Amino acid sequence: MNEGKILLFGFNRSAIEIGTRLKAQGFPFTCIDNNAALLPYAKKLGFELLIMDYSEDDTLLSLGVSEDVSFIFTLFEEDVHNVFLTLCLRALDPNVQIISTTHTKDAIHKLEIAGVNTILDPYQICGKRIYKLITQPEIMQIIDATIFGEEDINMEQITITEHSALNGVLLSECYPTQNYNMLLIGLHDKELKKEFIFITEGHNHTLDQGDILVVIGKSAEIERFRIDFNL
Amino acid sequence: MLLEHQHSKLKFYFDIFMVALVLISVLFLLYEVKHPDGHPFLDAFVQFSLVVFIIEYLLRFWIYSDSHKLFLEHYEYAINNNLPFSLPQTLLALVKKKVEYILSPLAIIDLLAILPSYRPLRFLRIFLLFRIFKLFRYARSMKTFTSIITEKKFELFTLAIFASFVIFTGSSAIYIFETHQNPKINTLFDALYWAIVTMGTVGYGDIVPVTTEGMVVAMILIILGVATLAFLTSIIVSSFQNKLIELKESRTFADVDKLESYIVICGYGRVGEVVAKMLHEDGYKLVIIDNDETKIKLAQQRGLIGIVADASKSRILGELGVGKRAAQIICATNSDELNVFITLTARSLSEQIIIIARVIKNTHKKKYFLAGANYAFSADETIGLMGAQYITQPISYAALDEMLTENTGVLFDMVPIHEHAFFINQPIAALNLSEKRLLLFGILRQNSVLAFEFNPSPHCLLQLHDTLIIMGRKHHINLLRKHNDQGNMG
Structure with missing residues (x-):
């Protein structure tokens, strides 16, 4: 796992949600905003908030950009700030992972040009969910309850290590997940360009070191699987 | 209720029919001007339209108030309040309602459209033109026009007072100045006619002022006339525009009514x-x-x-x-x-x-x-969840993203186990899902406490009313569904 600093630009509801989850998983992170009025609010919520002018390159460098920062979220309500900040950050560090939120359709393309890695579009996500709730309410409820929800069924990724018993095994042959209460959804093959391939696509290939499996199941089952196969 | 129901289809056809009837009967009235002898076919038509109009009038008279209901209401009121039930009073109320209808403007128009056809009232023939006004009943846009006039009552009233003041002053002035000098102005009616023609900016020119005083009156009258007309136009146009939006909206509501x-x-x-x-x-x-x-x-x-x-x-x-x-x-x-x-x-x-x-x-x-x-x-x-997921597990984030957006064509779908389903009472293993390039996410059970069963074992038997939650490409899911419905090993 990437052991770098995480910066959250723009202190708003999205930042609070992300921050809460990062905190729960034990990741250190820093929130930055230029609005000092937010300080008491952040303090009340137990967040560490830095007030600074992020439009200055020096400020960004002083935060560790291009040194030890590995993930940056730009979460401002204004697309202008997000695009500009993304551009500044990308110019300083070509390798940092930048994740942005967007509020208008036009900004998506601009953010991509500015060099963002991933765009979180709250409206698209929200709209898609409402659409699913109307067309397939049962499925959305199940996804909500399992993957998003309280129930102890999670989605996790497992990297194949050199010494694992799975190293060098054909995907169709092994199918070791049958002995565990979990589902193999798909995998990421480091030799293929594509980020993620669903298992149902029917590619049958040999698992190598560095391939990543994505599974859904109870955390305990996934943990058992990890231990059994030296992952 | 054919006559009153707003959005019924029948009412629409009825309206069209009545409009046609009115137009044709008025056209016949015009034809009669030059051909007083009439025409047998047309005479029959006139009789027919008259009958229709009379029936319509009587029907509207009948439904305007529900006498039965009114009667019962009065009776109940008397019983509930321990009062003696008075028949004459109730009848009076009934008659009052009916008279109210007879005196309503639209009913009067209806009546005037019928009466002149009665021979002894022949002299009222001009009122047959009132049939045209009957159109107000059938066209909603006409109703809008009437409602504009009623809505702008105050403005129009003010304007009318102003205009009649100007006309009165103008006509009396020209009458005083020109009666003896101008051979064309002999009576006060001539003067009034001239004043209105001038003020309306029509100016036929049949009567023209000959004295200087008369010309001054004419000039003032023309300027005031233009101002009045402009004022009138602006009132009507502005209120028409407002009304148009409302009209459009009511159209939209009518569209919704059909859904x-x-x-x-x-x-x-x-x-x-x-x-x-x-x-x-x-x-x-x-x-x-x-x-x-x-x-x-x-x-x-x-x-x-x-x-x-x-x-x-x-x-x-x-x-x-x-x-x-x-x-x-x-x-x-x-x-x-x-x-x-x-x-x-x-x-x-x-x-x-x-x-x-x-x-x-x-x-x-x-x-x-x-x-x-x-x-x-x-x-x-969701953003919080996905953002955190992206940091810790970028690949599973990509999987989640694609599952939610369905960009790659892999999606979740349901296959219900209904009464005639092929898979009923079969173990899950018999479905051969991985061969069909599908993934069973779980089963939604109708008759068990734990409604959703994640990743059931291959030996689990499928029961009636179970729903399979399947992941895969649309095409493959459809194949499975077909197989389930028809039972042939497709």
Whole structure:
């Protein structure tokens, strides 16, 4: 796992949600905003908030950009700030992972040009969910309850290590997940360009070191699987 | 009720028929001017139209008030209040109602359209032209015109007073100045005629002032006339424009009235837009409400039914059929207060309607469920989850993203195990799902306590009313469904 600093630009509801989850998983992170009025609010919520002018390159460098920062979220309500900040950050560090939120359709393309890695579009996500709730309410409820929800069924990724018993095994042959209460959804093959391939696509290939499996199941089952196969 | 029901199809045809009847009978009246002998066919037609008009008049007279109901109401009132039931008083009330109808303007027009056909009243023939006015009954736009006039009563009244003052002054002035000098002005009526023709900027020129004083009067009259006409035009145009918007809106409401089991979307912001687009493409019937006119215009340009209205008004939701024909309502405005309020209003109108709400601030989520929402969620929550997932597990984030957006064509779907299903009482292993390039996510059980069973074992038997939650490409899922329905090993 990437052991770098995480910066959250723009202190708003999205930042609070992300921050809460990062905190729960034990990741250190820093929130930055230029609005000092937010300080008491952040303090009340137990967040560490830095007030600074992020439009200055020096400020960004002083935060560790291009040194030890590995993930940056730009979460401002204004697309202008997000695009500009993304551009500044990308110019300083070509390798940092930048994740942005967007509020208008036009900004998506601009953010991509500015060099963002991933765009979180709250409206698209929200709209898609409402659409699913109307067309397939049962499925959305199940996804909500399992993957998003309280129930102890999670989605996790497992990297194949050199010494694992799975190293060098054909995907169709092994199918070791049958002995565990979990589902193999798909995998990421480091030799293929594509980020993620669903298992149902029917590619049958040999698992190598560095391939990543994505599974859904109870955390305990996934943990058992990890231990059994030296992952 | 053929005569009064607003949106019925029959009423539409009836109206068309009556309009045709009126027009033809008036045309015949014009024909008769030069051909007083008449024409046997046309005479028969006149008789026919007359009968129709009389029947219509009597029917309207009959339904104007429900005598039966009125009678009962009076009777009940007397019983409940321990008063003696008085027959004459009740009858008086009945007659009062009927007289009220006879004296209403539209009824008078109707009557005037019928009466002149009665031979002894032949001299009233000119009133046959009143049949034209009957058209007001059948055309809604005509009604609008009348309502404009009644709405602008005050302005028009003021203007009329001003105009009659000018006309009176003008005509008496010309009468005083020119009666002896001008051979054409002999009576006060001549003067009045001249004043109105001049003021109306028509100026035929049959009567012209000959004295200087008369010319001055004419000049003043012309200027005042132009001003009055301009004022009149502006009143009518402005109120017509307002009315036109209303008329358009009532058209939209009429469109909504024709729909069945549609989805109401409150708020056409970005969320509303995304949802509407996807649902519209899938052929769902949608009605969109927003109080921003530009947004509704945008929706209408995209072929959607849009209404500019405040969704928090329960009257609006009621008129849109929430509680009757609407199946779902989506609260997607950008304010929690408004969304909760709409949720509450919709739930108060209907027990069954499915309410889906977008939560802005996650802390308010509970309130939505208290208000009666079926589903409520916030985008920020999802963003938080996905953002954190991206940092810790970028690949599983990509998987999640693709599962939600379905960009790659792999999607979730349901295959129900119905009575005639091929898979009924078969173990899951028999489905050979991995060979069919499908993945069983779980089973939704109708008759067990734990409704959803994640990743059931291969030996598990499928029962009636189970629903398989399957992941895979649409094509493969359809093959499985076909197999299930028909039973042949496809």
